[in-house]
Amino acid sequence: MKKTLALCLLIVLCVFTYIRTDSIEQDPYLITDYSRLKPIKVERVIAGHEEEQLVRLINEARSNNKTVSIAGQRHSQGGHTYYKDGIVVDMTSYNKILEIDPIRKQIRVQAGATWEDVQKAVNPYHLAVKTMQSQNIFTIGGSISINAHGRDIRNESLIKSVLSFRLLNADGEVITVSRTENAELLPLALGGYGLFGIILDVTLQLTEDEVYVMETDPIEVEEYIDYFQTRVLADPAMRMHIARISVAPDSSFLTEMYAVNYRHDPSADLNQYNRLQTRESNVIPVKIAFGLNRTFDWAKSWFWRMQANINENQKGKRISRNNAMRTHSEFMNYSQPGKNDLLQEYFIPIDEFAGFIADMKKVLGEEKLNLLNITVRYVNRDEEAVLSYAHEDMFALVCLFHSPLSDEAQAELGRGISRLIDEVLEHRGTYYLPYAPYPTMEQFHKSYPRYQEFIEAKHKYDPTGVYRNEFFRKYGGMDEWT
Amino acid sequence: MDIRVLIRSQSAFTLAAGMVYPFYLLFLKNIGNSYSKYGLAFAVFTITSAAFSQFIAPRLDRYGYRLLVISAGGMAGCMLIFPWVASYLVILILQLVMGACNAMQKMSERLLLADFTERGARGGPIGSYHFWTSIAAGFAVVLGGYLIDWLTIDALFYLSALLYGTSAWIVWRCRREPNDKSMSISGMSEGRHED
Numbered sequence: 001m002k003k004t005l006a007l008c009l010l011i012v013l014c015v016f017t018y019i020r021t022d023s024i025e026q027d028p029y030l031i032t033d034y035s036r037l038k039p040i041k042v043e044r045v046i047a048g049h050e051e052e053q054l055v056r057l058i059n060e061a062r063s064n065n066k067t068v069s070i071a072g073q074r075h076s077q078g079g080h081t082y083y084k085d086g087i088v089v090d091m092t093s094y095n096k097i098l099e100i101d102p103i104r105k106q107i108r109v110q111a112g113a114t115w116e117d118v119q120k121a122v123n124p125y126h127l128a129v130k131t132m133q134s135q136n137i138f139t140i141g142g143s144i145s146i147n148a149h150g151r152d153i154r155n156e157s158l159i160k161s162v163l164s165f166r167l168l169n170a171d172g173e174v175i176t177v178s179r180t181e182n183a184e185l186l187p188l189a190l191g192g193y194g195l196f197g198i199i200l201d202v203t204l205q206l207t208e209d210e211v212y213v214m215e216t217d218p219i220e221v222e223e224y225i226d227y228f229q230t231r232v233l234a235d236p237a238m239r240m241h242i243a244r245i246s247v248a249p250d251s252s253f254l255t256e257m258y259a260v261n262y263r264h265d266p267s268a269d270l271n272q273y274n275r276l277q278t279r280e281s282n283v284i285p286v287k288i289a290f291g292l293n294r295t296f297d298w299a300k301s302w303f304w305r306m307q308a309n310i311n312e313n314q315k316g317k318r319i320s321r322n323n324a325m326r327t328h329s330e331f332m333n334y335s336q337p338g339k340n341d342l343l344q345e346y347f348i349p350i351d352e353f354a355g356f357i358a359d360m361k362k363v364l365g366e367e368k369l370n371l372l373n374i375t376v377r378y379v380n381r382d383e384e385a386v387l388s389y390a391h392e393d394m395f396a397l398v399c400l401f402h403s404p405l406s407d408e409a410q411a412e413l414g415r416g417i418s419r420l421i422d423e424v425l426e427h428r429g430t431y432y433l434p435y436a437p438y439p440t441m442e443q444f445h446k447s448y449p450r451y452q453e454f455i456e457a458k459h460k461y462d463p464t465g466v467y468r469n470e471f472f473r474k475y476g477g478m479d480e481w482t
Numbered sequence: 483m484d485i486r487v488l489i490r491s492q493s494a495f496t497l498a499a500g501m502v503y504p505f506y507l508l509f510l511k512n513i514g515n516s517y518s519k520y521g522l523a524f525a526v527f528t529i530t531s532a533a534f535s536q537f538i539a540p541r542l543d544r545y546g547y548r549l550l551v552i553s554a555g556g557m558a559g560c561m562l563i564f565p566w567v568a569s570y571l572v573i574l575i576l577q578l579v580m581g582a583c584n585a586m587q588k589m590s591e592r593l594l595l596a597d598f599t600e601r602g603a604r605g606g607p608i609g610s611y612h613f614w615t616s617i618a619a620g621f622a623v624v625l626g627g628y629l630i631d632w633l634t635i636d637a638l639f640y641l642s643a644l645l646y647g648t649s650a651w652i653v654w655r656c657r658r659e660p661n662d663k664s665m666s667i668s669g670m671s672e673g674r675h676e677d
Contacts, residue, residue, distance in 0.1 A: 003610075006614075006617050007617065010617055010620045010621060013621070014620075014624060017624055017627070017628075279566075279568070283636065287634060291632065333634075336631055336632075
């Protein structure tokens with residue numbers, strides 16, 4: 001009897017698990033990205049190992065009318081790394097550090113290497129990356145293909161630190177691209193979402209590793225512009241900055257903020273602080289707290305207070321630049337079937353910040369959106385990339401939403417986000433392209449007025465569309481090319 | 483100690499092992515890009531298990547219970563260390579320790595199974611033993627997946643350590659030395675040699 005009961009219980013548990021995970025985004029034979037939205041079938045996934053192998057692959061793909069998409073860590077969330085029935089090149093195994101020049105502060109690295117690989121390689125030389133995302137888990141090729149940005153407020157955009165790269169183009173040729181050689185391709189492939197070829201290796205300008213003292217300040221949304229301009233930007237010792245806005249459904253909602261600043265401390269001895277921190281601490285309790293934050297309003301308030309306390313405790317802490325550029329992310333990993341955390345990012349001109357937040361508050365009050373987090377970073381004006389997002393100095397608002405992945409829930413989220421983007425555009429802002437493609441075509445055109453130039457260049461450099469992805473299927477009319 | 487205690491302790495042991503094992507492969511995947519590195523890690527495990535079995539063999543009859551306790555305790559220790567490992571060499575050392583624990587557990591499990599059963603009447607107890615340890619492994623794998631989804635793979639290692647510890651405690655609580663009466667009743671040498 002006991003045995004029958006135990007066996008039945010296990011069978012019930014298995015059936016329950018099967019039903020719970022029987023959704024298209026859990027199908028191991030389909031491919032998707034970090035968002036788990038729009039899984040599709042691809043012909044095959046090939047790990048990149050050798051340059052000759054990749055050249056052969058492109059030539060074969062062109063001869064056989066196959067398409068190629070390029071994938072790194074697949075953290076972009078809008079189908080940028082795959083295309084229906086195409087070949088996906090997984091570049092994560094193409095990850096060697098090729099050369100470090102400590103005198104000129106440069107590194108040449110294969111595109112599948114991550115920022116962590118770069119940090120490990122350059123840390124002994126007391127060098128550091130100039131601009132990268134807040135976390136170090138992304139590949140170099142992926143990061144420059146999405147024209148990433150981060151907490152640094154002094155070193156401009158990531159693509160400014162790219163000196164040159166070698167590109168495997170649609171003709172199967174490997175060409176060097178820099179600001180003097182094949183220069184027309186540089187602003188296309190950087191922030192080009194893998195549509196102009198496989199970036200094989202990249203030469204990056206580095207900077208000095210330094211010791212920073214962390215400073216934290218609670219502020220109100222309305223004071224933030226003044227705070228940032230006078231206390232942060234105007235102080236030449238300030239190197240990095242990030243702020244958070246409360247999403248707790250109480251009086252702090254889109255009103256309270258706190259800022260974390262990293263001020264250069266030239267008196268500190270770098271050798272005491274530059275051992276790379278490879279382990280994230282307190283992942284389990286923070287992950288539990290963040291999990292509650294997804295489901296309960298009270299947990300959002302609690303989580304906001306907890307974050308504020310943690311930040312307060314970091315005041316005065318000294319940290320090396322390389323360690324400051326490898327913040328925790330493991331607690332945010334989410335793998336529950338049928339639901340996911342989805343990022344959106346909006347760029348708002350500095351003087352429009354408070355006005356935008358007020359309008360955002362209105363929209364969030366009317367739409368049913370489960371917003372988990374808003375972080376604020378600063379981006380310099382940078383219009384080098386054809387698909388550039390920073391037409392002037394701006395604040396980047398990274399918003400993390402939690403949503404079911406069902407069609408109905410996605411339609412609802414899409415409607416809400418579309419309304420938010422209307423507000424973004426009203427405030428002379430733009431949105432970021434690596435995330436889920438909720439924005440309409442009209443919103444895309446308004447945010448990226450040089451889109452036509454991008455599409456024309458794509459026709460010129462890749463007329464048969466060897467390099468394709470689902471992002472360009474939607475916004476570049478890729479289907480019409482076949 | 484009797485067959486029921488053995489089943490209970492080894493079900494906890496299997497629960498702990500079953501919980502970690504499939505996900506342990508994922509964990510190892512993160513330590514290198516090559517499959518030959520996995521291969522090497524597991525080869526270290528099996529070589530140690532084989533070599534250590536020859537050290538245990540002459541001592542097995544005398545220390546069967548203790549070996550069961552030590553193997554579960556050793557595994558619990560390894561599980562507590564895994565989340566903190568930062569080098570491949572430490573992985574190999576842990577594989578080595580786990581290989582030794584595996585030899586102790588497998589050999590003493592078989593010894594005690596033989597001790598607790600009578601020749602000609604082993605089908606029922608061995609069937610029960612297999613059933614409960616397999617059921618435990620089944621629950622372990624499914625629940626392990628849920629646990630990683632909700633928490634992290636580190637949490638799985640910690641829970642596994644707790645279960646290994648429980649397994650060790652169950653055996654320790656009911657320990658009897660081999661010269662106990664109960665041991666001598668339940669089989670002694672012929673049975674063991676046949677096993």
